[in-house]
Amino acid sequence: MKSSSTxxxxxxxxxxxxxxxxxxxxFFIQAMKPETLPVGSTLPDLQYESSTxxxxxxxxxxxFIVLWFxxxxxxxxxxxxLLDKYIDELKGIxxxxxxxxxxxxxxxxxxxxxxxxxxxxxHWGFMxxxxxxxxxxxxxxxxxYFFDREGYFFQKITGEMKISGILKIIDSMRLxxxxxxAEKSFR
Numbered sequence: 001m002k003s004s005s006t007x008x009x010x011x012x013x014x015x016x017x018x019x020x021x022x023x024x025x026x027f028f029i030q031a032m033k034p035e036t037l038p039v040g041s042t043l044p045d046l047q048y049e050s051s052t053x054x055x056x057x058x059x060x061x062x063x064f065i066v067l068w069f070x071x072x073x074x075x076x077x078x079x080x081x082l083l084d085k086y087i088d089e090l091k092g093i094x095x096x097x098x099x100x101x102x103x104x105x106x107x108x109x110x111x112x113x114x115x116x117x118x119x120x121x122x123h124w125g126f127m128x129x130x131x132x133x134x135x136x137x138x139x140x141x142x143x144x145y146f147f148d149r150e151g152y153f154f155q156k157i158t159g160e161m162k163i164s165g166i167l168k169i170i171d172s173m174r175l176x177x178x179x180x181x182a183e184k185s186f187r
Contacts, residue, residue, distance in 0.1 A: 036134075036135070036137025036138075037135070037137055037145070037153055037156075038153070039154065039156075040152055040153060041152070041153050042151055042152060042153070043057060043058075043059065043147055043151040043152075043153070044135045046066070046135060048098055048125030048127045049102070049105075049125060049126040049127070050105070050123065050124060050125050050126075051105060051106060051124065055123070055125065057094075057096055057123075058151070059147070059150055059151030060094075060149075061149045061150075062092055062093060062094055062121075062149050063093050063094075063147065063148055063149050063154075063170055063173050063174065064094035064095070064096060064147050065093060065094070065095050065096065065144055065145065065146055065147070065166075066096045066098060066136075066144070066145040066147070067079070067083075067095065067096065067097050067098065067142060067143070067144050067145075068098050068099070068132060068136070068139065068140075068141055068143045068145075069099055069141050069142045070099055070100065070141050071099065071101055071108065071112075073141045075141070075142055076141050076142040078160050079142045079144075079160055079161070080097075080112070080113055080116070082160075082162070082163055083095065083113075083116060083163075084113040084115045084116050085115075085163075086163040087115045087120045087122070088120075089163060089167060090166075090167075090170075091120070092121075093121065093170060094121045094123065095116070095120070095121060095122045095123070096123045096125065097109075097116065097122065097123070097124050097125070098124075098125045098126070098132065099125075099126060100126070100127065100128055100129045100132070101126070102126045105124050105125065105126050138158070140158045140159075142158075142159065142160070143157065143158045143159075144156070144157045144166070146169050146170070146173060148173045148176070149173075149177060149179070150177070154169070154172075154173050154176075155169055155172075157169070
């Protein structure tokens with residue numbers, strides 16, 4: 001008769017093999033799923049709640065950025081401070097700043113980021129995590145989604161990004177579209 005330690009070792013081995021097999025299968029299934037918003041796709045029907053009511057994003061022949069953030073995220077705070085500091089560099093760009101924290105939009109945004117205003121084509125909005133994930137496929141924060149002037153998805157950046165990187169992406173979109181403003185913003 002086999003010892004109990006040998007049987008236990010076999011049990012652990014079989015359990016480990018099964019676990020690793022299931023894990024490998026799960027990763028494979030996740031990798032094979034199509035992206036929710038692939039590059040080149042059109043802007044989804046995007047409605048958000050602003051301080052004045054329900055609004056929609058529609059292309060108007062200017063590039064735009066959708067930034068998903070949360071006020072308690074250190075990386076988001078860094079990104080927001082950077083945008084607030086360099087908002088003059090983003091002239092001609094719509095900036096949609098979306099969060100799942102309704103109270104931030106109502107109570108704190110103007111005090112923390114005074115330059116991020118409609119004067120600079122900045123739009124603040126609220127959206128639930130589940131609705132954002134349904135449209136964009138991710139709720140990682142901060143995440144910037146770049147759209148060209150026709151509303152086609154150009155690039156996604158998750159995490160912090162320096163202003164020079166943001167301007168390079170905008171310039172790439174303009175160059176691709178044959179926009180005469182291309183290279184004026186290049187850094």
